[in-house]
Amino acid sequence: MCGIVGYVGGQHAAPILVEGLSRLEYRGYDSAGIGVLTSGAPRVVRTVGRVRDLVDALPKRLAGTVGIGHTRWATHGPATTANAHPHRSEDGRIVLVHNGIIDNAAALRERLEAAGVTFASETDTEVLVHLVARSSAVTLEDKVLDAVSQVVGTWAVAVVSADHPDRIVVARNGSPLVLGIGEKEMFVASDVSALVRHTSQVVHLEDGELASVTADGFRTFTAQARDVPKTTETVTMTADELELGGHGTFMHKEMHEQPQTLLRMLGGRLDDRFATARLDGLRIEPRELRQFRRVKILGCGSAYYVGQMGASMIEDLARIPADAEPASEFRYRNPIIEPDTLYVAVSQSGETADTLFAVREIQRKGGRVVGLVNVVGSSIARACDGGVYLHAGPEVAVASTKALTHMGVGFALLALLLGRLHDLSFADGARIVEGLKKLPDQVAAVLAEEKAIAEVAATVAQAPSLFFLGRVRGYPVAREGAQKFKEISYRHAEAYPASELKHGPLALVSPELPTVAIVPDDELLERNVGALHEVSARGGPLLVVTHEGVDLGVACARIDVPKNEPELDPVLLTIPLQLLAYHAALVLGQDIDRPRNLAKSVTVE
Numbered sequence: 001m002c003g004i005v006g007y008v009g010g011q012h013a014a015p016i017l018v019e020g021l022s023r024l025e026y027r028g029y030d031s032a033g034i035g036v037l038t039s040g041a042p043r044v045v046r047t048v049g050r051v052r053d054l055v056d057a058l059p060k061r062l063a064g065t066v067g068i069g070h071t072r073w074a075t076h077g078p079a080t081t082a083n084a085h086p087h088r089s090e091d092g093r094i095v096l097v098h099n100g101i102i103d104n105a106a107a108l109r110e111r112l113e114a115a116g117v118t119f120a121s122e123t124d125t126e127v128l129v130h131l132v133a134r135s136s137a138v139t140l141e142d143k144v145l146d147a148v149s150q151v152v153g154t155w156a157v158a159v160v161s162a163d164h165p166d167r168i169v170v171a172r173n174g175s176p177l178v179l180g181i182g183e184k185e186m187f188v189a190s191d192v193s194a195l196v197r198h199t200s201q202v203v204h205l206e207d208g209e210l211a212s213v214t215a216d217g218f219r220t221f222t223a224q225a226r227d228v229p230k231t232t233e234t235v236t237m238t239a240d241e242l243e244l245g246g247h248g249t250f251m252h253k254e255m256h257e258q259p260q261t262l263l264r265m266l267g268g269r270l271d272d273r274f275a276t277a278r279l280d281g282l283r284i285e286p287r288e289l290r291q292f293r294r295v296k297i298l299g300c301g302s303a304y305y306v307g308q309m310g311a312s313m314i315e316d317l318a319r320i321p322a323d324a325e326p327a328s329e330f331r332y333r334n335p336i337i338e339p340d341t342l343y344v345a346v347s348q349s350g351e352t353a354d355t356l357f358a359v360r361e362i363q364r365k366g367g368r369v370v371g372l373v374n375v376v377g378s379s380i381a382r383a384c385d386g387g388v389y390l391h392a393g394p395e396v397a398v399a400s401t402k403a404l405t406h407m408g409v410g411f412a413l414l415a416l417l418l419g420r421l422h423d424l425s426f427a428d429g430a431r432i433v434e435g436l437k438k439l440p441d442q443v444a445a446v447l448a449e450e451k452a453i454a455e456v457a458a459t460v461a462q463a464p465s466l467f468f469l470g471r472v473r474g475y476p477v478a479r480e481g482a483q484k485f486k487e488i489s490y491r492h493a494e495a496y497p498a499s500e501l502k503h504g505p506l507a508l509v510s511p512e513l514p515t516v517a518i519v520p521d522d523e524l525l526e527r528n529v530g531a532l533h534e535v536s537a538r539g540g541p542l543l544v545v546t547h548e549g550v551d552l553g554v555a556c557a558r559i560d561v562p563k564n565e566p567e568l569d570p571v572l573l574t575i576p577l578q579l580l581a582y583h584a585a586l587v588l589g590q591d592i593d594r595p596r597n598l599a600k601s602v603t604v605e
């Protein structure tokens with residue numbers, strides 16, 4: 001999704017903006033641009049395509065120490081140079097970038113056109129720059145305030161003006177925005193990854209806030225022009241974490257980081273003495289936690305599938321009803337919010353608009369919502385009433401891997417804690433604690449099988465379509481496996497509950513349709529083996545993800561993963577499916593880290 005960077009200080013802005021934009025590439029975009037205050041009018045350069053195309057289009061000399069940049073993900077109007085940001089006022093003296101969607105753009109455009117404004121793009125954003133330019137206010141801060149008070153929707157905006165050449169004015173409502181504090185210089189970005197090369201000191205803006213940023217500092221204020229004091233936070237992310245570090249792709253790097261990142265995540269969170277988990281960030285007292293009679297998990301895409309895994313862990317270990325629902329559906333159906341339900345929002349980026357909206361809707365109706373979030377200080381993390389940080393480190397590849405594994409472990413910790421507050425015995429608690437301790441090494445063992453998995457991937461990569469089958473605990477694993485496969489290989493992949501096979505999809509089974517079956521060694525083994533036979537008897541090629549020593553009694557390719565506890569096995573069973581999707585995409589020559597049409601962080605609905 002769209003990205004914003006801004007710089008004001010003593011250095012040339014253009015290289016800093018371009019470098020910041022390249023850090024935001026992972027979010028997904030189709031065009032890019034920068035606007036720099038040079039002596040005289042601001043200079044704007046925009047291109048369709050990659051940031052490197054923008055670099056090629058830049059003039060040799062672009063002097064100026066104040067500027068803003070943007071990567072655009074087309075919503076209103078196709079990806080063209082005219083629609084790329086920054087947008088300019090008619091006299092070219094004001095330049096603006098925007099993330100989000102202006103809902104009343106059509107009405108505003110009509111009004112502005114009637115007043116004689118000629119639009120240069122099809123975007124919703126352009127109304128903003130004309131509103132700023134037409135404001136009768138004197139200061140840039142008041143002009144921006146004037147403009148945002150007329151729009152409805154979501155925005156993170158950054159504005160520079162030739163008439164106020166020492167500053168950037170920014171505003172936030174529903175789209176993330178952060179300030180980076182340097183020595184006699186300041187940075188602005190929609191994502192801290194664009195700042196970490198320059199500073200670790202950041203200030204997050206909240207919805208409804210604006211800031212005026214100069215080289216010497218910043219002032220934050222509300223739409224009512226009331227000053228708001230801010231606390232500076234230190235980010236732990238380093239620029240090195242955003243490098244490939246010898247891997248060909250970020251997805252490959254992130255899959256291989258899992259053993260270390262899991263160890264880090266579990267550090268200090270397992271309590272051997274009481275065979276439970278320590279999750280202080282939840283900020284809910286044990287007595288209160290015990291009162292919840294139900295758990296409802298909300299997330300989007302893969303986070304929702306891991307939410308389904310989490311729901312079954314909670315039901316298994318805590319024996320309280322739990323279910324997961326796509327946050328994108330939940331927000332549109334006037335949900336019933338119950339006081340004795342614990343709501344859990346799960347998100348890697350912490351910026352997914354649908355999940356954030358679901359959090360706000362729950363809170364508006366008086367519900368209690370905690371977050372399982374990876375990005376520290378993100379909008380969802382800050383909106384929730386408490387939560388568990390996933391500590392997977394930055395995830396750059398659009399296809400999520402390590403963050404999902406961490407979500408699975410986060411749910412296991414939550415299920416263990418809830419279980420031990422209910423009827424999970426000490427012995428069973430200790431069994432799960434030991435299982436969690438084993439996980440990082442077991443993940444490493446699966447990753448060590450990469451070569452063999454790559455060979456299997458080559459055999460299924462050419463199939464036009466794949467089935468992924470799983471039952472009960474295996475079903476979310478199958479869903480996530482299919483999701484990963486289609487995201488990066490662009491092959492059709494469909495997940496089905498194994499129990500549903502006879503109710504329709506069996507008609508599709510043929511020698512041309514490989515089935516990837518998830519067969520954990522649990523109480524449902526026999527039933528799952530039965531499903532394999534049904535597929536095999538109809539000539540369907542089988543790839544089975546299972547555990548060592550499991551007798552499948554059917555001809556198939558197989559990937560064995562180490563056995564853990566039945567409640568934790570789903571987490572391990574997803575690891576080979578990451579590698580399977582990765583190597584199929586590699587064989588097919590796809591752009592693994594930036595799959596077409598997808599964005600890392602879906603900040604619009």
Ligand code: AGP
Nearest residue numbers: 301302303347348349352399400
């Ligand atoms: C995962 O590979 C996908 N890119 C996608 O489904 C993702 O999980 C979803 O958009 C939710 O993102 P979030 O975890 O940042 O909220």
